[in-house]
Amino acid sequence: MNGQSESEEDRFDRAFTALADPIRRRMIARLSRGPASVTELAEPFQVSLQAVSQHIQVLEQAGLVTRTRDAQRRPVHLDPHALEQLTTWIDTYRLIHERQFRRLDGLLESLSTPEKSTTQKSTTQET
Numbered sequence: 408m409n410g411q412s413e414s415e416e417d418r419f420d421r422a423f424t425a426l427a428d429p430i431r432r433r434m435i436a437r438l439s440r441g442p443a444s445v446t447e448l449a450e451p452f453q454v455s456l457q458a459v460s461q462h463i464q465v466l467e468q469a470g471l472v473t474r475t476r477d478a479q480r481r482p483v484h485l486d487p488h489a490l491e492q493l494t495t496w497i498d499t500y501r502l503i504h505e506r507q508f509r510r511l512d513g514l515l516e517s518l519s520t521p522e523k524s525t526t527q528k529s530t531t532q533e534t
Contacts, residue, residue, distance in 0.1 A: 418470060422493055425469035430454070431462050438472060438485035448483060 425431055434448050449459040463483055466472040470489045474481050 419493065419496060421469040422471055422489065425465050425471060426493075428462070428465075431466055434459075434462060434466065434483075435471060435485060435490075438483060442475075442482035442484045444480055444482055 426435070430452055433451065437443060437448060437451075445456055445459055445463065448463065449456055452459065463472065463474070466483075467474065471486055473484050473486055475484065
């Protein structure tokens with residue numbers, strides 16, 4: 408970048424864009440069990456190793472995975488902190504919507520409660 412720090416919104420955009428692809432989501436799921444090589448990550452897919460490497464590169468640029476060097480091996484590691492940041496962001500909006508739904512539930516309950524008590528009164532008075 409041109410000397411400017413990246414905004415949180417830019418990081419989230421890149422991460423969610425990376426996760427929009429089903430192959431990359433499955434790679435993240437696999438990496439949640441531990442580090443893996445490119446070959447290991449490629450096993451379940453009918454794509455070339457080059458395509459898998461490109462997917463890994465997208466995940467790296469999104470900050471979701473890192474690679475280390477272990478002799479000849481370059482294992483890919485999930486960055487749990489990056490996923491935690493995404494989860495926190497999602498939870499913020501989930502909680503907002505849950506509160507709105509609870510308020511709506513309360514309003515709907517209050518609107519239906521007088522109807523119930525009116526029905527119960529008329530039933531009681533008839534007997």
